[in-house]
Amino acid sequence: MRAIDLYAGIGGWSLGLRLAGVDVVASYEWWQAAVDTHNGNHGGALKATDVRQLRLEDLPSDIDLVVGSPPCTEFSYSNRGGGGDLEEGLKDLIRFLEIVDHLKPKFWALENVPRVAHVLRRGMSDPKHPLYRFRDLGMRIEVIDFSDYGTPQSRRRCIAGNIPFDLIASYRSRLPRRTLGDVIEAVACGDEVVDPVWGCRLSAAAVTERETEGALNAEELRMNREAKTYHPVYNNMAFPDAMDVPGRTVTATCTRVSRESIVIADGKGGFRRLSIRERACLQGFPITYQFYARSFPEKAKMVGNAIPPTFTYLVARAAQGASAEDLAPYSGAGSALRLPERSAPVTPPTTEGRTYPAGRSFRAALPGLRFKSGMRFELANGRGQQRDWQVRFFFGPSVDIREIELDQDLLRQLGSSPLIKKLMMTTGAAFATAELRLQETTPGALQAAWSHRAEGLRPFQVADLLGELAAEVHRRLEVVAIDDQHAVIGYVMAAAAEEEEGDTIPGSKKLATHAMAILSGLLVGAWFNTLPWHRRQKAVA
Known part of the structure; x- marks a missing residue:
């Protein structure tokens, strides 16, 4: 079989196909470090090429198999929380399918992040979608976990194409499960x-x-x-x-x-x-494979972006019509692999950070005050560039997070209750001890310690201090409020209602369930945020 590899990366597709005996007659990749790695391992002379700029008439003819992995950055949820430029990502999907449509191979396969499965399914069903014109390519869309196919990694990816998916699935019983x-x-x-x-x-x-x-x-x-x-x-x-x-x-x-x-x-x-x-x-690359990049991070990037050659080997064997009984195991296909002539450069691993930006951001939930689904108390070093240290409380379902302002008004509101007054009296010594500990630093010194510009108390120590203080308040609250459970829930609901315009409080059930701990966090957070400590000299001597 003759194949071409689009968006070839470092050669994950080419390696698997060649181990199955497929002739990869052309590969195309734009990133120079990946091109160098592809050439070094496959003995080629590829030049960096932008697939978007390829002329269809310049492509090889008589191609049986077209494979490739268009860039996934714009579709990945790990890229800006899933906020990538989908229209930009679509350009590469369209280009890949244009080439398939032009060459009309017997088989074709596209690999990408799972989110692309939704994009492709919508494209095949919506006449107004730019992918709709490729609906006659016989596309089947699956999301596959490569660990089910002998790759030592749980890696879910969208595989789309007209390859024999059912035949590939039949290989699973023949492949040993590998672990970390x-x-x-x-x-x-x-x-x-x-x-x-x-x-x-x-x-x-x-x-x-x-x-x-x-x-x-x-x-x-x-x-x-x-x-x-x-x-x-x-x-x-x-x-x-x-x-x-x-x-x-x-x-x-x-x-x-x-x-x-x-x-x-x-x-x-x-x-x-x-x-x-x-x-x-x-990732399924053999120990003989070399990575021709200039740094440890660049090598990590090229490996992390690759497709496992374990799975691409199976795609090739399925395209060749191999039954599960005829499938040579990976150890049989790869036992003769040898090192390429040229070794990759040695690149020292990443070391721990010594210095950080002076405005390095910090954000951590307080121990004991994490309630999952987005509800938590957290210590953060300010909004904007001021880097003022504040405790914030977020509540509500993860799709509708709200915040209660932990300020003097909240302290005044809670302090009007005889129950809270009694609680604050019994915990006064604990608050005083915590304030003494904070006197060891200033807001500016805490930021300097966090950015590794000075020694001293560090933010995680402050977060632990506040978490321990909240735990002590919680213990005392359980004693003084043994007959006032409904009152505690009422205080929490009242604080949440201050932030809402309507009658419905999002996450009210969860607020009620954790009312004791939440009230403790409200008191500690509002106390911390209003301390004179925040007005101490912020410059580092």
Whole structure:
């Protein structure tokens, strides 16, 4: 079979197809680092090419299979929270389908993020949609998890085309399930490394990209743990990542603090992110594959953007009509893989941040005051550029988040209650102790510590301090309000109602369920926000 690869990236499509015996006669990619990597591993002489600018008459003829992965950035929910330019992303989908329509191959397949499945389905059903004119291409649209097909990573992607999907599905029973632990153990071998998927072997000294980052420092560790296990809106993630299941999706981002980063124990009592080689193996690239980029982040980006060659191998075999019984396992197809002639440059891993912008932003939920679905108390360093430290409370369903202003008016409103007056008397010593601790710093000094320009009390310590104070108030409230449960709910509802114009309070059931903790947070947050501490000298001596 003859194939062309559009939006080829670093060669994930080409590798799988060639291992199946398909002749990839042309590949097209615009990013130079990806082109270099494609050429280095496939022995080609590709030049950076913008697929949008290709002339249809210049394409090869007699093509049996067209494959490709148009850029997913504009469609990805990880890009600006899903706020990408969809019209811009559509241009590449249209271009891909124009080429398919022109070449009329026997088979074609397009890969992209799951969101594109909705775009394509709408395009095929809406006569006014720009994709509607391609409805006769025989498009079937599926969202597939590559971990079901022997890739050691849970990676859900939209696959659209006219390939034999049912035949590909029949391969699943023949493919072993690989895990994150399989990859970590294989790459760490000290003598000979056996590829955890493809079965090829190299001496440990010949395996590149095994350099690991230093362990996450205490601040990075806290931020990663918070983002994964205490996110106010999204589901919790395991921390560290579990070794007995396929790894989570390998992403293109490369920061040491990220909800999406895979974090594992480093065997020395700390935690680290993955090396480039570990990421590549999770993506289904063999240990022989080289990454010709100038930096660790650039290599991470090219690996995270790739399509696993494990799955592209299956697409090729299905296009060839191979039955499940005739399917050669990955270890059979890849056992003869060898290193390319030229090794990739060594690129030091990303190191922990030493300095940050003076206005570095901070935002963290207070321990004990996280209620999921967007409802939480959080400490943040201001709105705009002033970087004034404030506690804020958000409530309501995640699609309609509201805020209660934690200010002097709220303190006055709550303080008019005999119950609250009694509570504040019993907790006075705890508030005084907390205020003394805050006297160790100033708003400016706290910001300087957060931006690594000075030592001293740090924001997470303040968040913990306020969380502990709220927990103490909560304990005392449970005692003094044992017969006043309805009154506590009433105080919370009254505070929420101050922010609403109508009679309906969003999330009222959840407010009532957590009324004790919420009232404690309201008192602590309003107290903190109105402290004279905020008027202390903000400059760092």
